[in-house]
Amino acid sequence: MSDYPFSAADLDALRAWDTPTICNGLELIVPERRAIGFTVEQMVAADRTLAPIVGLARTGLIRSKEPPRGPIPSRQEWYDYVEAGDLPTIALLQDIDDKPGYGAFWGEVQTTVHKGLGVLGCVTNGSYRDCDMLAPGFQIIGGRVVPSHAHVHMVAMGGDVNVFGMLAGHDGVIHADYHGAVVIPAEAVRRLPDAIDLVTRREKIILDMARAPGFTSAHMREALSRVQDIH
Template identity: 35%
Template sequence: MNYLTQAQLDELKQFDSPTVYNAVDRFHLRPATQGFTRPGLTLRVPLEEPMVGYAVTARVSSMHPNPNAADNLVRYYESVARVPAPTVAVIQDMDTEPIGSFWGEVQATSHMALGCIGTITQGGVRDLNEAGPLGFYFFSTQVMVARGYTHVDAWDCPVEVCGLTIHPGDLIHADKHGAVVIPSEIADQVAGACRAAQQAELAVLTPCREAIRTGIRVTAEQLGQWRREMNQKR
């Protein structure tokens, strides 16, 4: 697998996730209804810069004890360590109703030491006051107080979070809007496509902003024309 350089990853942080979605859509590699999280994923810590990194994955449960919990956790850590940093831990809670959080201050700190910058989890997080200052991204569907019998059941496997299937090694871009998977075959072109997508929108934004500034009301026909120009450039 070809990984982007840190400079290329940093360049992607200049754009929000909706812009990245628009940029990826320009390549027509997948339907416009795929490749992103559905509603329900929330950024729980006050980190404004987008999170960009490569997925490491696991499935967890907290309802019942697992006698192999300690060994499984170490093997999961080994899978995280094998992937070049920065990584994003994508965790699917397999309990019908999540009852315990895999994530807290200890796991966040441990993962950062392994080169991980944050998590996206279909499940809970806790210790929010500690994760924020640490600089570790917590994207989750829930906030929890307890850990239950939390343990890793599987790792280095496909997982699903808010309707998005994520595979180990997928390039993730996430911010307060949600998460997008960037296809590897176009990853090095997405930053340029983001700039092109932003430029295309100026066909609508520039005249509308001028109309707002001058107090001149635009017509529906004008908006239709500007949108056609925008879509031609997309």
């Protein structure tokens, strides 16, 4: 197993916050990534009520519009690759067809198999189906819902992928919920709780004042001044 600067407990702790809040914390820790590292298209969550998922990326490229044109990885190779060990995993699949999501990789069978292997969910620009039969608790943040799997197959696995503008590679830390997904730099995982606490305390000053009766722009000016003193 590789050495990581965080534990499974550190990853699990980040499930307490939604993905926008994680992005807020990252703006303080890694401001140079303020405009990169997250999905930039609207996505469709299989279950909006599920808690966020946080895990290590297991990446793959898929197609579905036509049959394979040459040698492809076997499903068993993919299952060996995605299986969770000491840390949870998330499948990160880029559909590279000219119309992503033409056929669905994800449905009742694949969500059940992947959940059994310890995979928390999937983030994909591709599609899924069997909406009422997906494995309970397995989250999919996808591009669309379609009825058929067509010729869906794996093209490659373990390399870099681009899912709706989010560039990620093998072992990248992914945080995802119904808003979309973001890559968390490994060195930022343990720093995020403190950063989020700071953001929350700063926002509370503004929100409390804005919600109070008689709020004016003068009050807003005062709130912004007070925020500067919060460290």
